[in-house]
Structures are given as structure tokens and as C-alpha cells.
Amino acid sequence: MLAPLRGFDGLNRLDVRLVLLLGLALLPIGIIAMVQTYRVIEDSDARLEAALLGETLEAAAVERQVILHTRGAAQSIARIIPGYNEDPKTCSTVLDRYASSITDIAFAAHVSEDGIVRCGSAAVGTDLSSTATHTQYVETGLPFVGATLTARQTEDNLINVVEPVVDGNRPDGYVILSFLHDAIVINPPGNNGGPRPLDTITFNDRGDILSSQIGLETALDRLPVNRALSMLGGNGTGTFEDVDRTGAQRLYTVAPLLPGSIYALSIWEPSAGRTGGLTAMSAVLFPFLMWLISLAVAYFAVHRLVTRHIRSLRQNIRAFSSTRRTLSNVHLDEAPLELREVIEAFVSMTHQIARDEAELENGLHEKDVLLKEVHHRVKNNLQLIASITNMQIRKAQSPETKFVLKRLQDRVLGLATIHRNLYQASVLSNVRADTLIEELTAQITRNSITPAAGIDLELDIAPVSLYPDQAVPLSLLVTEATTNAIKYVGRPTPDAKPWISVVLKAADETGQVRLVISNSIGTPVNALPEGEVPGLGSQLINAFVMQLGAVSQVTETGTQYEINVKFSPSDFTAEDAAA
Incomplete structure (x- = not known):
């Protein structure tokens, strides 16, 4: 399986990964096809090379027969010529008769070791020591076929067959049989519908041209520039490409007529060596195209049958x-x-x-409606209780009783304010504690502080959202602490104004919310009722601090009393935050 590729989302698509896997699966088949194509090309090249070599041998078949026949005749004459050493005239007569009886032979002679024609069909007594034929005989002492000028010193080029003569165990010159180039007819190959060579020439192992199909002068221009004829004979049969002396690209085939002695060279156009378009490039191109077409078909099939339906389903999901x-x-x-x-x-x-x-x-909507209705009913009942308590306050005769009922009324009104806010909240699970505290503080100060008291109220409330199970005890805590602050507020100095401060700060870097309620102390502004037992407010404050899971700290100086409460709000879930 293919692991997901990080950073390459396009390669992680289903269709792309299936195509990659299929490409890997088809890769061995492509390699096998490429190897097989190479083998077909090699076999085709081998067959084509064999065909070209066959054409070359067929073109020079007549010349090969003439040279073999002439060479056989030279061997026969070399065996009998020592018997005529004492009678040069008879020797010449025999050689002349032999040359006349064979149409192709233009000259026949017995040449001595020092290069003098002892006897022959012509030019008896001529010195051939300076000719290339005699030089080659002196250098090798072996039979050979060469090309030189005739002994008559004409401009006709001859093909010379040389055979050494041995008298007993002593070398006694050589027999030379010569025939003109024109006497050799090179068959034009390619009559079977195949390619035709531009020229077919024959040459010996020394690189001397013996014959040409279209003429020696033209043949010289079509010889390969980078390879000598003498080197081609030593390499045996072969096919190669090279540039001729005119700068044209040619194809050459070399075939031995007489191994080690005579060779045939055919010159072709480069297209003659092309195997019907099968090249090394096709060995790679055809399998590669097959591989690409297979991948394209696979991609189309996967897209048509699977991918497009999955994409449509994905969009709808x-x-x-x-x-x-x-x-x-x-x-x-x-x-x-x-x-x-x-x-x-x-x-x-x-x-x-x-x-x-x-x-x-x-269901949720119905639940919210029911909960709001419950809060609304509770708020109405608490307000009813507050109204009844207010009636009792008016009828009470004892100041202590009035004070206790007043404190009770404040607590009931605080609870009513809380339920009113819960009833009005759009989301019951998320209560704005800052709004609730502002309303509670305003209600308490409105009911407990008279304008003549001259108390300054400072509010610094930051937006804080809480669950109801924290917002309710926090509100009750603010109610008790603010009521205590109003009850015990005083003037620090005769000229100073009394003050009350309520501060609510949102969660800081530690994630805690801080509530600070403080008031000035000194000369009391409000007279405490007689017979009151202090401590109930502090007990309630401590109880509410425990419900919040908070930590409280009370600080009292000569001029200020402060309650500092810190607690961690519950985390809202993503759904609550979105709501």
C-alpha cells in the first residue's frame, strides 16, 4: 500500500494512487516489452546485415570465379614452367597459346627473381623489378592478387594473379597472369526488390582496388574516409557506417571473396540499413506509449466507475x-x-x-421554554415574597426587626434579580456575570443608600461569562459583601467622602477571575441597629466562597476594608461558545 504523502495532497487522491499502483504493476511488462523489442531489432539488424552481405557476395560472384579460375591456371603453369627454362622460345609459345585460349587473360609470363620477363605471351625481356607486383613478391614470396599497370606500359589497369615458381627446392621467380578490369562483370544486386548498392568494389589484403561496378574514379570518392581498405580486409565480414570522401554518410558491407586475399565492399545509402522503422528509440517509445495508454485507460476507468461518484458523494457529505x-x-x-x-x-x-x-x-427548545418559565415563576414568587416582607417592615415596631426584615428583603430581591437574568438570557448555560453584578449592585445601593449619605460607588466590571452553578453563588456573594460594605462604610477623615468599590476582573494569565469589594472605614455613615448579632453575613460569604471553589482574603487597614476573592471559571465547550 502507498502511505499518504505529506505536502502532496494531489498525490493522495484515490485515482492518482490507483494509477500509480497500476503503473508499478505494469512496469515489469513494459520492461519485458522493451527487451523483446530490442531483441527483435537485433534480429532484424542481423538478418539485414546477412542480406546485405549476401548481396555483396552475389555481386562479386563472377569476379570470384574468374580469379579462382585464373589462380588455378597460374598454379598449373607454375608447376610446368621449370621444364622450359632452357627453351624460352617454347615457353613463350606455350604461354601465348594459353593466354589466347582464355578470353579473360590479357598477359601471361614467367618473371625471374630479378624481375626480368623470361618468357611470356608478350614483352619478353622486359624489366618488371620496379613494379608494385614484383615488389610485393619480393616482400612476401607468397601467391597474391594485385592491381598494376600492364607490362606493355599501357594506361589499362590490370588485375594480376601471381604464383611463385619453385625449381626443385629453389625459388625460380613467379608466374603472372593478368586480365583487364573490363573483363570482370559485377552483377548488379538488388534485383529481388531490395535496396541497391551505389557501388561494389573488390580489393586485396593490401588495400589495392581490383574492380569497381561503376568505375575506379567514382569508387575512390565513395570509399570511407576513416577506414583504410587494408584494415577492412583484416576485420573479416562486417557492416559499418562512415562518411565518404565527398562528405556523404554511407553504409558499407565487407565480405571475403577469397579469405585472407580478396574482399568485396558494397556501398549503400544509410536507409538500406534501417529495419523498417525499428530503431533503438522505438524499443523504448513503443513500450512507453503502451504503458501511458494503459495508465490513461486505467485512470479513465477509475474516474468513470469510482472517482467521480466518490467526489460527488464527498461534496454532498x-x-x-x-x-x-x-x-x-x-x-x-x-x-x-x-x-x-x-x-x-x-x-x-x-x-x-x-x-x-x-x-x-x-426538545431543547421545549426545555429552554420550560426552564425560562420556571425562572420567571421563581422570580415572580420572590418578588411577591419581597413585597410581603416590605409590608411586614412597615408594620414592624422594633428597629431590630425592621433591620432583619430589610436584610431578608435584600437577599430575596437579589435572588429575584438572578432569576430574572436567567429568564432573560438567550442561552441558559451561559450567564453574563458582569451584567448580573451591575444590576445587583444598582438594586442594593438604590434600596440602602440615601442621597444624603454622600457615598461614592465605584464600579469596575469586566465582561465575564459563567455557568449558572457559578454565576448564582457569585451573585449571592456580591449581594452579601456589598450589603456589608454599605452597613459598615465610614468616613476615613471628617473631610473625606465615604466610598464603596466593586471590581470584577476577567481571567488573567493564570486563568482565574478576581472579585474585589472594598469600602472606606472610619466614622460610621449608617448607625447600626441595637441588639444586632454580627457574623451572619460573614458566614454566608464564606459559604458562597466554598460553592465557587474560590480562595478569599480579607484585608483591613486603618482606612479600608477589602474582600479579595479568586476562582477559576468552568471551561465552556465549543458548542456552548458557538451558541
């Missing part, structure tokens, strides 16, 4: 997850059975989810 809109544009007609079952199952699931969510939303 995303639309459903974000907008809860059920599927509507999934086409199942062309989808495979397995995908059709998956899509149908998902369509059914989306409808079921939509119905379940609608029922849940209705």
Missing part, C-alpha cells in the same frame, strides 16, 4: 455536515453496485440524522 442539507444531486444510474449501496445507505442516514436533530432541537 461536506454540504450536509455544514448546512444539514440532504443529498439531492447524486446520480446512481452509472455507479457500481457497491457504491450505489453506500450512497443509498448514506442518503438514508442523512434523512434519519436530519429527523433526529429536528426532534432534539424541538
